[in-house]
Amino acid sequence: MPVCPRSATLDNDLTSFIGRRKEIAELKIVLSSTRLVTLVGVGGVGKTRLARRVGQGLAKSFADGAWFVDLARASEPALLPNVVAEALGVPDQSALSPQSALAEYLAERELLLILDNCEHLLQACAALVSDLLRSAAGVVVLATSREPLGVLGEHSWPVPPMSMPDLANVAPARGGYVYGYEALELLEERARTVRPEFTIGPISRAAAAQLCRRLDGLPLAIELAAVRLRALSLEQIVARLEDRYRLLSTGNRGGPARHQTLRAAVDWSFDLCSDRERRLWSRLSAFAGSFALQDAEEVCAGGEIEREDVFEILSSLVEKSIVLCEGVDEQSRYRLLETIKAYGHERLAAAGEDVALSRRHRDYYLGLAERSEDGWFGRDQVSWCTRLQNAQANFWAALDFCLATPGESASGLRMAGALVFFWNACGHLKDGRYWLGRVLSAAAEPSPEKAKALWVNGYVAMTQGDNGAAMTAFADCLVLAAQLDDPVARAYCQQFRGSAEQFKGNLEEAEVLLEEAVRSHRRSGLVNSLTVLATAQLGFVSCLMDKAGRALELCDESSAVSEAHGELWALSWAHWVRGLAYWTLARFEQAAVALRDSLRAKHALDDRLGMSACAELLAWTACEAGTSRRAAQLLGAAKALWASIGHPLFGSAELLDIHDGYVERLELALDDKVFGECHAVGEQMSVSEVLSFACDEGAPEPAGGPRLTRREKQVAELIAEGLTNKQIATRLVISQRTAEGHVEHVLAKLSFASRAQVAAWVATRA
Template sequence: MLSSSRLTTLTGVGGVGKSRLALRVARGAQRGFRDGAWLVELARIQAPSVLGTAVAGALGLREVSTRDAETVLADHLADKQLLLLLDNCEHLVDECARLVTALLAVSPGLRILATSREPLGAAGEHVWQVPPLSVLDAEDAHGSSAPGDLRYEALSLFELRTAAVLPGFAVDSDNLATAARLCQRLEGLPLAIELAAVRMRALSMEQILSRLDDRFRLLTGGSRIEPPHHRTLRATFDWSYDLCSEQQQALWRRMSVFAGGFSLDAAEAVCADEHLSPHEILGCVAGLVDQSLLAREETGSAVRYRLLETVRQYGHQRLRESDDEAALRLRHRDYYLRLAEQAEADWFGPRQLDWLEILHAEHPNIQAALEFCLAEPGGTRAAQRLAGALWFYWIAHGLLTEGRHWLDQALALGQEPGAERVKALWVNGYIATRQGDNSAALAMLEECQDLAQLLGDDAALVRGLQMTGLAELMHGDHARGVKLLEEALVHHRAAGEPNANLALTVFYLALAVCTRGDLDRAVALCQECRQMCESCGERWSLSRTLWILGLAQWARGEPRQADDNVRGSLRIERVLQDPISIALCVEVLGWIAAAEGKPRRAATLFGISRRLFEPLSEFLFGFAYYLDWHDQAEARARQALGDSGFDNAFRHGRGLDLPAATAYALEEKPRAGRAGAARSSSPLTRREREIAELVTQGLSNKEIASRLVIAKRTVDAHVEHIFTKLGLNSRIQVAAWMAQQNARDDRSG
């Protein structure tokens, strides 16, 4: 399929096994693609406007520029030879068709494998309908020997799944005819067979068949145009639904508002009401897990739940028939608004990395809540409030383009003056500054200050001042930038306690005075901010502070101290996964290498930095001071290597992917070539070690699944085994353990 068509779509009814087949095809084909195979799980994406963002994220691209995600994708894929697997496209058919058409037009080496209940309708699409599993005709089963007939896929799956819930079960000559009739009644649909197998814990095959027959009789009075496979799956779901308690039925319906996974706390907050109390939720969740209607996923010490997409869609149909969907979506929105504001309040402290991990897991639900706010009449204030509360997430996690997308929409749709708009303006102005869009940033920040004065909101006015100071600094008005940052610092110090806004002002003022040449004050401000961050257990502001401290020390002629601090910043950023901050660290390490007489390392680092800055409209934000320092360091390295030598090293750096580039900048040895003896002492299997390496690089379970082209639930299981074997309960601890192991391997190698 993939060799004859650049776009292949596997179609079929829900539950027929499209995703499973596509994953198997991708795994088998990935070696034939120079740049690998990448999985994009679209079931969790409910907002059509973020389709491009989701695909970019699965490819490991962080959107930080003012360009739209589709443009970033087109540029990235233009010279790539890879397989892109788009799974579950049916709710985004039109958007997927437009995107794949655009990407295939600019990338000759791209092949796309999609799964959908219907074709995408794109030009050149090759459609292959996934058939159900092969079944043994019940009439032919009499007198047959079971072992030989297990070559029929449906029977084999039924036996396997039933044995998992009923140990010792086997299809034999006594029950073969009944099993064949059951699989035939379910038309070989894998999901229907699996749901039936779960019921074998309490019912016999004959009882299951009887109840299914009742359901089929009800359905035959309905639409005659509905395809038989659709009626089969609906009958199976109706039957499964009827076997649930009233509370379980209500929870199944209500859980369909979640996008992707959710926590027990979220289920209790969103799904409970006077008819289903919070203390009943856990029992209902356990019951739905036992019935294989709800998947349980563990990540470290956290447990999350997820409805299979076909199960979720059935629940959503039932939700529309019974409950007040609008009220449920309001509760969903309010829960994630509270979560975002709780994370913001707790951001400057020791739980910072935990909050990033929580919000990363809840990202699809946050997107769904924002989409609901923008679509709901009168919901723009809530959208401004939610997107504004997440300022630290957009910035620290390298999600500038997405944060700007939501804030731009919320500000455009809601023009009414209010505290929500004031905050959305300074947050969006900050993001625009980080993107190098300084003119837009200054316009938004001016409106922010005017509106804050009108409302008498002194706290927002000070935040507007500090962000305007940064924007003016980056725009080239150094004196005004310093003046505004100094003014903001006075107000923040008067508050009397360390917080994110004080830290932001201190380290940006340190940057401003550093570029002015007041290096001693820059170092003093950084030391103050460093002590504040370390005393609070904060990491993100600490990383920025270490970077600016390293910059000032480099300018003072202290390359060794500078190198230590910039590397410290880079180690934090590797976990935070902000590519622009990583690029800044790599860039300054290049300046340090040039000063220390290491021109080849400097040229390689400059190649890395240049590639990482490509998503932005201007290299190094177009900031004159950075550009001057870069030019001086590059000239020194070029003079030492000659143009040819410099260009070769530069191209080498430019060709490194992010994990390899970060390892090079930190002068870590590549992991792939570890000695077998060293590996054999590890309690982890080779696959677990591979996944642990990717955890150390800061990848989420979803991103690891995309990288290795395996199901996310498989990664979840491996990560849980890693935690169990090592006696750990966080990804940070895994990273520390891997660092110790790699250091030991280095010494032994």
């Protein structure tokens, strides 16, 4: 049938088509030069509606218009040509085969043929489309499918979920609700069909954003949820989303059968999968967030799925839009939309495999946590940090399993303790306090794992500036270490207890404890990031005790061991203490050099605590250098960074007094208003901007400014938005290889080494 300007059904409502405006415009351009475009995406993401809307916009561009063919009713491959011919009105009087008759009919025509819902007849559709493109030069095909047709010359166009705000970015704006998020606009419009007075305002915005997020931005799911607003509030719908398939079971009776309920849409996808694809889909539901191929091979292989088969099956699920792929090559990561994941978990539970898979998932991530601790001391810290960051959601899921499953609490202690560097070096102090507190509360029996979790918990609390909680944890650890005769736990406990005493102002006691810890580490022969850190910590105390010379010697010792092993994190703290020591000696330029070295290392590890400390002391050196505005901006940046960690300057009264003194000096030098303005600029800096500003890595433009082409300027702006090369290619409708070339040219012309520097450069010209 020709594409109509209006259809009465919810699924085909084009006059109130929400969002996708950019995609529509870009698709029109692509279809002007490409004869086959396939819209691919998960069920319910809006492929059909997008195709109809594009067809409506292009109908007048073709002499014979645009024609829409719903293939859902073609139950057998042999019936496909008949269904297409019937939709096009091809006379059924020829002795030719249906496919030949269709090709003959289209040979002299110029039209856009929209084939909707090809996935269940994939091979037949591919064969038919190939034949038509060869025999009918005036025909352009726009197909929708959950995987590409695989035809030569096909342009595969992924259809993403609708745009949604971050849950942390839903604060009211001046004048009320800010439009521009497709999911929220769709929710509001569809809700008005059942409740005409409905609006998303300042009070309901957070619940609306949460609802759209929980529904993965899928138009079908949002529309079905909107119908429920007849009887439920937004908050009530969100609360009931744990059983989303039961909740979203009615509401689209006029649409295709596969779209009348959310379950029907996902059932349709599940039924089109092979047995092994269904099994892997179910097993992948054990993952939280994203996962890598290696993770899937370790957790999901078994039974009829061999390890070497996982990649092939996973790739097939990606092709079918069940699994989303992010990144390329060895950096590729995969994830399931929550809606797809919930369905897979339901199937896994029905098969009685959910507990076993959750335990296998936990065992794998427990092993990963312990390997990261063992492997941290070396040249791979940055890659370990990245890997741990990527696995964060899965660590949370594994810890939840340990806490919710009887008899698994000991494994929870092991995991939380093994993540010591993740908590402290990778910017997750608050998360560490939460999980360590939970696993310790669940562990009643004395054990070495509990002793370790206690000193790690104390270490995290001390780093946040919560010295009261830290000292309680250390006291409990010392009692348990004595009971278990565990000298290693005692040594680590004394080490971090020494820093806690330092921050309380008890410098002599701190020095005694840290010296004991250093001696104990040496006796035991332990050499790792924490034992090397102990030497730098002792140097820190020495600085505050006016022993700067000794502090520098200790920093040299710590640095030498770190550099010999390629260690970065403890080295960064040695640089920071060296900067503090030089500051106490009034050697401010040398202090700034050491602090910048520290900041670069900490940025590479995303060590927010360390970056906060570096920005703070760099502000002090800037003030001493007479660059008051710069100092005020750095203090603002440090304040924003400290806010995400805990108490500023570890809660140290002595350091806080120094900070207050510099604030007073800067307010006098600049006057309160200018100081406040500069401070506010610093508070608004991103982490990358702080690095660039503090380390003078903004790299001034070449004389006359960099000669970027118009396209390169576009690419630079997209880099500043945080887009990957693949996303830049999609936005500009160019190949990924072309996008990569533009990015390389931008970096070369600006003499930059990182995308962060490009972002900072763009920001200065905004």
